Amino acid sequence: MPKVTAAYREARRDEIIDAALRAFAAKGFQGTSMADVIAETGLSAGAIYGHFAGKKELFAAVAGRVLDSRSTELEAQRGGGEPLPPGQIIATLLDGMRREPFSNVIVQLWAEAAVDDEMRLLVQGVFHRLRETVRARLLEWAAADPRRVDGDPEEWATRLAPVVLGLGxxxxxxxxxxxxFDDEAYLRTLIEALPH
Incomplete structure (x- = not known):
């Protein structure tokens, strides 16, 4: 039997996450079973469980994938130029989220995390990554011209990151x-309302 490479395993894992994203987007978290994900992938149950312990872990992996896409968009928005101001950072994240087929399920994810300790820990991991992404971008902007903020740019970015994320x-x-609800106006106003 040929040896399975790390690249093959990673590609299979990505394939499973893609299928789960489609299933969760179509049926939501509660409405999607592991059988739905298995059917969507066309793989065996063993192939799925060889990568993910269950639906909650798979859901967190999908959320992580969505976050990775947002980080890529932030980098593309900057395009090697000046750091993005706070309003543009959160507006870019939210604009990307609204284009995700998975976006309507995010609120369900938060609701599950509020009542399920295991899900809360999984969501917390993704959220900590998101907060650090935002904090790093805020710090980059503040450090480019420290006169923009009151006090140390590092402390400012750390304080502001959860506030900016709260707008999401x-x-x-x-x-x-x-x-x-006018989501276009909301995104424009974020850019106007936060320091720039």
Whole structure:
């Protein structure tokens, strides 16, 4: 039997995450079973469980994939030029989220994390990565011209990161449940309202 390479395992894992993203986007977290994910991949149950212990771990991997895409978009938005200001950082993240087929499931993910300790730990890991991404971008902007902020840029970025991230859930929830929510205006106003 040929030896399975790390690259092959990683490609198979990515294939499973892609299929899970489609399944969760179509049916939500509660409505998606592991059988749905298995059917979506066309692989055996053993092939799936060889990479993921269960639905919660798979859901966290999908959320991590979505976060990685947002980090790539932030880098592309900067394009090697000046660091992005705070409003542009969060607007770029949210603009990317609204284009994700998985975006409507994010609110379900938060709700599950609020009542399920295992899910909370998984979501916390993804959220800590997101907060660090935002903190690093804020620090980059503040350090480029320390006169922009009051005090040490590192401390400022650390304080501001959770505040900036707090704007995301408001956007995501309103976008899902408020019929007359103007998401374009929200994103424009973020850019205007935060330091620039």
């Amino acid at each position: 859930p408001g956007y995501m929830v309103q976008r899902l449940i408020v019929d007359d």
